[in-house]
Amino acid sequence: MGRHSCCVTQKLRKGLWSPEEDEKLYNYITRFGVGCWSSVPKLAGLQRCGKSCRLRWINYLRPDLKRGMFSQEEEDLIIVLHEALGNRWAQIAVQLPGRTDNEIKNFWNSSLKKKLMKQGIDPNTHKPVTETQVIKNEKHCTDIEPPNVIQPKGLPNLAASPQTEQQRCRLGSSICTDAGENFLSKQAYEPIEGELSNSSNVNSQTKNDMIVNCGTFSWDGENKLESMLSFQFSGIEAVERKQSPWQEADHQSSGEFSDYQQFTSLSQELSAANLDAFQQI
DNA sequence: AAACGGACCAACCGCTCACAG
């Protein structure tokens, strides 16, 4: 399918989101929920395609996002999960509350990958580079070797699963094994009444909860950015990232801001829960 | 101070899957 039909038929804005657009989208979703993404831009008064709105919400506006640098624990967890799951960023993100697949993917490509290579570890196989080369050569000879799935300690053996690759991929957080390991079956993350990504099915109660929890979007208020951006991961203070240019400039814009702190604390709780999973490894 | 290059990140593109009709 590729490009959404809505993107073809209408003249829609592309590129970076303005504070006004963010505000519109945020206010709309916190008030009414998502429902159907394709109808969101129209109802929210945006000149964007639904896909773009969805992405903006998931990657940036969602109130339960953690933001800030990745902690050492998160970094380790990503490495372990990548070893087990490969480039299934969405699956990895499920295990890291408050982090988006895009964020993790970027972090992996820009930082972790290089870090591993520096340590002489092949980021694709998670094996020492020399060993990887040997395996590659062997593979080249036989060509019937099963996929090189590394089994991390404490994780279910995905390779041994009778499911197809696709099924495993799709199952994601529901993966279970006979061993009873619940690492991957653990739903570590349920932001705002059962995850807003499912909010196409958001019922009225959920919507009400969202309204109550989220309040009204606004870029005003002295502490808004601190509230939004500050977070802790298991007691470790994270150093804050830089703000977007418009975020910095937007301290003066109007509106109300409230309740981001609630989401921050929610993320913290979820982070703690998720750390249990990490400790099992 | 200007130019350059690498790093980072937000957003887009194109694909697959699920599901309704």
Place this chain on the structure above:
DNA sequence: ACTGTGAGCGGTTGGTCCGTT
């Protein structure tokens, strides 16, 4: 069974920032 549409995902790109020369 087939088709159209929407959602979700991973790969890629382009813009911006920042350090170095």
